[in-house]
Amino acid sequence: MLRSLHKYAGLFATVLVLVLAISGVTLSVIPAWNKLQAPAMTETSLSVADLAARVSANYPAVEQIKRAPSGRITAYYFEGDVAGAVVVDPATGKGAADYDTSPVVQWLTSLHRSLLLGDGGRLTAAAGALAMLFLSISGLFLVARRMGGWRQFFARTRGPLAGRLHVEIGRFTAAGLILASVTSLYMVANTFEVLPQENTTPDFPAQVSGEMGLNPADMPALAAIPVSQMRDLTFPYADDPTDVYTISTDSGEGYVDQGTGVLLAWQSLGPWQQVFEFIYMLHTGQGAWWLGLIMGLMVLGVPVMATTGVIMWWAARRARPKMPKGVAAKQADTVILVGSEGGSTWGFAATLQDALMAKGHSVHAAPMSRFEPEKYTSAKQIILLAATYGDGAAPSSAKGFMDKLIALKTAPAARLAVLGFGDRQFPAYCAFAQQAVEQAEEKGWDQLIPMDTVDQQSPQDFARWGAALGQALGHELALVHEPVQPKTRQLTLISRREYGQEVQAPTAILRFALPRTSLLDRLRGRGWKRFEAGDLLGILPQGSDIARLYSLASGTGDGFVEICVKKHAHGLCSGQLLDLQIGDSITAFIRPNPDFRPARNKKPVILIGAGTGIGPLAGFARANTRQRPMHLYFGIRHEASDLFYGEEMPAWQDAGHLETVNIAASRTEQRAYVQDILRRDAARIAALIEGGAQILVCGGREMAAGVTQALHDVLAPHGLCPIELKAQGRYVEDVY
Known part of the structure; x- marks a missing residue:
């Protein structure tokens, strides 16, 4: 709302x-500008009496002197029958510049x-x-x-x-x-x-001296007021013994006798006027x-x-697909609620709504944030299509849904079906959808079918779930969905470094030029996104419409796009990437991975990886220009064949980007895995963790599981464990 x-x-x-x-x-x-143009007042103790005397000596027919908040002092006078105004120098009372009120x-x-x-x-x-x-x-x-x-x-x-x-x-x-x-x-x-x-003007005095001609410099009332507090001084009319000086200051307004120079009346500013000022x-x-x-x-x-x-409004409007015209919430037998961050989940909702309406269902679709079960009086089933934002958070169109669900006194009569959307490469895969299911179960909400998931917008996953939903509804339900592909750009290869040929494990560090993007495209969200090491590069291989994701070893500030790729047997994308020559291009897009990167503080960072998992870790080290303590633990087969970034590591250490580098080689006489060198360095790791260090792990799932066990063994004697660190955001994994 x-x-x-x-x-x-x-x-x-x-x-x-x-x-x-x-x-x-x-x-x-x-x-x-007025402050800059105003003549400087060198006499800090200058009184209104002295200023008035100096100005009247230069302009005998002066009528008023005004001091602006900037300190500029303006005298208004007559010269014969012609009115004039001049900015005066308070030190001399002479004109310093013509007074000009800009019409602009x-x-x-x-x-x-x-x-x-x-x-x-x-x-x-x-x-x-x-x-x-x-x-x-x-x-x-x-x-x-x-x-x-x-x-x-x-x-x-x-x-x-x-x-x-x-x-x-x-x-x-x-x-x-x-x-x-x-x-x-x-x-x-x-x-x-x-x-x-409030009335800030005092009553005019009933009696005045009737005398005239006293020099303003000799008036005690004016001598007691510094110019720095004056706003304006109005002179009495010439040849009128009944008139007086009117003085206005930051604290009030008063009248001064022109013959004796004494204060005849005074009215201080009231509280409301002071507030207004x-x-x-x-x-x-x-x-x-x-x-x-x-x-x-x-x-x-x-x-x-x-x-x-x-x-943003226009981009969001264009990104969200046009939904089929449904019915009001009170008339629908099926309610579809959508939790989406970027808009893609709405496309699946449109496909689902079309298919259900074709089977005779009356359907109402809305964001999950508009969850209003009291209106679903005709509903027989409520279907949640829920994406996950970040580390298990609600996406933008599902804000407030969980609070409304928790606040329910009784579960809705309509049965529930939940489909989660996400990417299995992320630790919090479909976590928000899972939270919704768990909360629904606590409320005793009957489920139409068990929760299922769609990985990377897979049409096949969606169709499989649709078949199960149709069976539960008593009819076939064919969901044929054409996913909206992310905006891609062509990246041109500018360099490659090859490793692993000797051990039949071809691997390469591939560097691509940044695509040029106009400012307008970037503002509209259509350009090449800014990225950091640890974000993901989605690559569409030839002959497939499903992207493969690779962790980035560079950020936008590096001026290039870099990934570390190992060739897998029968791997379509890795094979095509390893076959690229300088000047060849690929089709790719950026997917943010904001949870996998060093925290924004000065605490130490422990980088743990194996094989091509070194990619984002190398990117973190390269970007560590502030020289926060970073300790690298890297597992490889053999230093002679696959010590990726081995050329840069000594330079990074010399520059303070890496404090220590610890290598475990599994195909040498010493034969060690990264878990082994973690246990070997247990004392230092425990001390770093107790000092607030963060752990970042990248590599294969088996390696990550071994690292978790090794760190459990290292930290247990100190009353710490990886599970606690993960809950605190101090142990983050990017595994594949």
Whole structure:
């Protein structure tokens, strides 16, 4: 609900908010510019009396002296019948520059305050400020939800460039936008006298001395007020003994007798006026030019967020397939609820809905976040199609589903079927779907068929599950689904290093050039994604529509795409990759793997791998420019044949990227596996773990299982175990 409100409020208010933001950013520079242009006041103790005397000596017909928050002092005077204004130097009282009110600044101010439309424009601008306030606050909650809670609020973002920019800039600017919106609404309320009003002008004195001609320099009331506190000083009318000086300061307003120089009346600012003065300063930067620049910089993020927000909305709209027209929730005998992050699961939902409707079912499809069992009065079965986000989290369209399920007092009468979508190469394979099943079982919710899974959007897995669903429903159900392939690019091979020929285990480190991507494509999420070592390169081999995934040994900052590949017997993709020559190309895409990478802290990292599992570990070492302690444990067959990255490792050690390198060779006289050198180095490993170190393991499943057992043996005497470390995110595996 909050996400939809944020999206549509942003779309409808985009133009209005942009006008207010761009004009506000321009005006935020004015206080700093005025401060820069104002003549410096060298006398810190200069009084209003001295300033008035100096100005009146140069401009005998002066009517008023004003001091702007920037410190610029302007004198207004008559020369004959011609009115004049000049910026004066407080040290001499002489004109330092012509006073000029820029028509552009006046126009921008009117545009920002009232859209050039008077009181009606002020109310419209207030609506824009209210929209900005809502978007800022709702955006904060949505970022917290996306990042996994407030504690992870500043965690690294992932996804298309437009989404990452939207979040990063939003986190930086939210405080400023909230402040700008609240202060704007306060000033509008004050303008329309919604807030209490106070009289800040004292009553005119009943009696004055009637004397004239006293030099302002000799007036004690003016001598007691420093220029730094003055706002304006209005001189009495010439030849009028009943008139007085009117002095306005930061603390109030008063009248001074022109004949005696004594204070006749004074009115201090009330609390409401003081609050308004403070709010005005916060919003405009007048009196705090540096704050104006900071606020302007934050508000400058609005055009970027508006642009990226529209791009995200359009991309999401295009990515989600058009669903068949179903029926209302109360009329449906079958309810399909979809939990999807990138939109692909909706394609499966559309195929399922089509097939069920063809068999005479009335179907209602909706996101899992809209789980409303009280409305499913005619439903006989509820089907969940649930993808998993990250390490077992709910995908974007299933936010809040688990909370609603937990809150149920009784399970729905309709039977439940759950199909999980994921990738078996990830540790948390279909974990969110499994959590939903477990919670449903706790509620006593009857299941139509046992939970099943679809691996890597497999049409075959989906069809097999459909057959089982149809059998449970009492009729055939043929689900023929054409999966949407991810956006791919052509990668050109620029170098290769070969290993393992001597032991009949051909392996190569393949390096490809980065594809060129326009900024517009990146913003629209259609370009080549940014990536890091540990992310996955999906490669579509010739003759197959199912991608193979390889762990990346490089990041975008390295300027190339690198993987480590071993040729497998009858391996279609590995065989084609090992046959590539310099200049040949492959079709590939990037799949993020955000959970497999070093944590963002300064704690030590223990890298454990075997064979081609060295790929991402080498990438982590290459990227370790901050020289955090990294310790590599690497298992190979023989140093002479397959010591991958053996050329780089000494240089990485010299540069501080790797603190230690420990090699286990299984085809030598010493004959050791990586598990053996872990046990051999037990004391240091235990000390590192007790000091907060993280473990990253990459390689085959058998190797990973052996490493887990070895670390269990190493850590048990210290009261630690791999299971605890995994729960804490300090033991992460990428196994195949």
